[in-house]
Amino acid sequence: MNIKQLEAFLQVARHKNFTKAAVHLMMSQPAVSFQIKSLEEDLQINLFERSEKKVALTEAGRLLYPVAMQMVRQYHKIRASLDDLRNLKTxxxxxxxxxxxxxxxxxxxxxxxxxxxxxxxxxxxxxxxxxxxxxxxxxxxxxxxxxxxxxxxxxxxxxxxRDHLAFIAPTWHPWNGAEVKPNDLLRESLVIRETGSGSRQVAEQQFLELNLSLEQFAGILELGSNQSIINAVRAGLGIGLVSSWTVRDDIARNNIGVFTVPGLTFEYxxxxxxxxxxxxxxxxxxxxxxxxxxxxxxxxxxxxx
Structure with a gap:
């Protein structure tokens, strides 16, 4: 059973005439007859009573009619949805x-x-x-x-x-706008993302290349978001490492200070x-x-x- 068979069945049932159904479907009358015959063979039951003067639904045809109508409507609804998706309307x-x-x-x-x-x-x-x-x-x-x-x-x-991590500090910090030696960093507490985060992995890898580790800092404060790091640094809890994208607005508004460290670019x-x-x-x-x-x-x- 397929949609063409069901559409032919519905049109013959509505028009009670194979020729009129064929005109509506823009098919030849033999083609419509073929679809009905194929459907009846698939279902192994007669759907129409045929005579020279009229075509009428059998009891099986009357049972099939509302189901077929629902199936055809659902099919066209699905096709319309797929067409919308194909054209990215949904x-x-x-x-x-x-x-x-x-x-x-x-x-x-x-x-x-x-x-x-x-x-x-x-x-x-x-x-x-x-x-x-x-x-x-x-x-x-x-x-x-x-x-x-x-x-x-x-x-x-x-x-x-491409992004990179930026070193940030409170605006009042003497390192704001300065270039800081790598070993001098260890005097400060570092505010950084939690273990397992991508930025934390980038930081640990580059510190290691300079024979530095997070354990050497005066203190470590781990926070779960860039914004929480920025807020903690503004509150004076230490220096921080955050994505350059996330801190641009605060730097432009002079809400936070930024400094550089030779040999540490933290690009990723x-x-x-x-x-x-x-x-x-x-x-x-x-x-x-x-x-x-x-x-x-x-x-x-x-x-x-």
């Missing part, structure tokens, strides 16, 4: 992102994407890179942005944007990762291409303070 993107991307970059990019595709619903969860990695693995999100490479079966990834990639490589939905592939168009993303992100 869809749902579940995204997961590390704080630098989720709190600063994506809101602006999602806004621009929604201007082009207003029918696409987007849900965004923000968490550490290890948490985004877990969301991808458990299929809670269809795309993630992380500060560490992804190594999960069934998930593909590639570098997206933000990575895009997505499920079902080669078979992802249209909304996912379109949003991925949108993010990877660096002409668009560069223009949208250039004016972030």
């Amino acid at each position: 869809g749902h993107l579940q995204l997961g992102a590390c704080p630098a991307a989720g709190e600063i970059l994506l809101p602006r990019l999602i806004g621009a994407f929604r201007e082009q595709y207003p029918g696409v619903k987007i849900s965004l969860q923000v968490g550490g890179s290890s948490q985004v990695n877990r969301w991808l693995k458990e299929r809670d999100v269809v795309m993630g942005i992380l500060s560490i490479p992804v190594q999960i079966d069934g998930v593909e990834g590639q570098p997206w944007l 990639n933000l990575y895009l990762a997505w499920n079902q490589p080669g078979a992802e939905g249209l909304a996912v592939s379109t949003f991925r291409r949108f993010l990877l168009n660096h002409e668009i993303t560069g223009r949208l992100l250039d004016d972030i303070s």
Whole structure:
């Protein structure tokens, strides 16, 4: 049983005539007769009583009619929904992102994407890179942005944007605007992201290259977001390391100080990762291409303070 058979059945039942049904369906009368015959053979029962003067539904035909109508309507509804999705008039993107991307970059990019595709619903969860990695693995999100490479079966990834960690200090601190020797850092308490976060891994790796470790600092305060680190540093709890994207606005407004350390650049990639490589939905592939168009993303992100 297929849709063509059911559509032919419905039109013959409505018009009580094979020829009129054929005109409505823009088919030949023999083609309509073939569809009805095939349907009756599939169901192994007669659906019409035929005579020279009229065509009438049998009892089986009357039972099938409302069911067939519902099936055909549902089929066309599904086709319309798929056509909308094919043209990206609808869809749902579940995204997961590390704080630098989720709190600063994506809101602006999602806004621009929604201007082009207003029918696409987007849900965004923000968490550490290890948490985004877990969301991808458990299929809670269809795309993630992380500060560490992804190594999960069934998930593909590639570098997206470059970022670096910035050293910050209270505006009143003597290091504000200065160049500080690496060993002098150890006199201060360091406010940094929690163990397992991408930025924490970047920091630990570069400190190690200069024979420094976090245990050598006067104190360590671990916090779960970039904004909490910025707030703690402003309160005088130590110097901090945060994504350069997240602190630009505070630096521009002179709410926080910044300093540099020769030999420590803390550069790293933000990575895009997505499920079902080669078979992802249209909304996912379109949003991925949108993010990877660096002409668009560069223009949208250039004016972030």
